[in-house]
């Protein structure tokens with residue numbers, strides 16, 4: 001942190017109930033080395049306690065704080081104010097695209113999480129039988145260890161940046177397909193192929209890599225989708241010739 005002080009005009013998207021979203025202006029003093037999320041929190045703390053937004057860890061782990069900052073998907077807890085505006089400048093904060101907006105900066109990620117489960121991105125392996133270098137979490141409900149995609153923090157930034165997800169919400173989207181890639185990489189049983197080898201899965205992607213460009217966690221979902229396509233084709237050819 002520095003002793004420098006900037007005055008920044010935060011333009012924050014507000015949406016309450018069924019009203020149309022609009023931008024509200026909050027001029028606040030900030031340390032430019034603070035993060036965008038710090039600015040949003042300051043607005044909530046000192047200007048408007050009704051502002052809603054998601055956050056938890058403040059260190060790029062929970063994936064809750066993804067927002068559009070000046071129109072670009074960012075994890076706001078690691079995006080410095082200095083990197084996105086200047087002293088006396090404007091900083092626009094909006095909710096992620098391609099998700100239903102619940103209120104203000106909060107989006108509904110329910111469908112995304114459900115799809116992550118559908119492609120078995122929560123890996124299921126027998127308890128105490130994992131030799132994999134990934135963190136595992138035991139869910140008491142079923143006594144089975146589930147492994148999330150190693151690097152994906154499920155922030156939704158890639159889905160927000162995806163132009164195909166913008167055109168249809170039936171498309172699985174980059175993080176989900178990346179999850180399927182991880183599933184197949186671990187289990188190597190070909191089952192994940194069946195879950196994504198269809199028009200709303202790997203074949204709808206137009207290979208522009210916008211998702212990988214905004215991913216804050218080096219998951220590189222677009223590369224994973226391309227690799228899944230390659231693997232699916234190989235798998236189908238083998239099946240055609242009667243090999244497993």
Ligand code: SF4
Pocket residue numbers: 158161162163164165173174204205206207208209210211212221222225
């Ligand atoms: S590469 Fe595919 S998944 Fe990634 S943003 Fe483009 S269309 Fe979406």
Ligand code: SF4
Pocket residue numbers: 151152153154155156157158159174175178214215216217218219220221
């Ligand atoms: S793939 Fe990257 S951008 Fe997409 S949800 Fe996971 S961490 Fe976020």
Ligand code: FES
Pocket residue numbers: 054055056057058059060061062063064065066075076077078
């Ligand atoms: S607050 Fe957890 S990732 Fe930003």
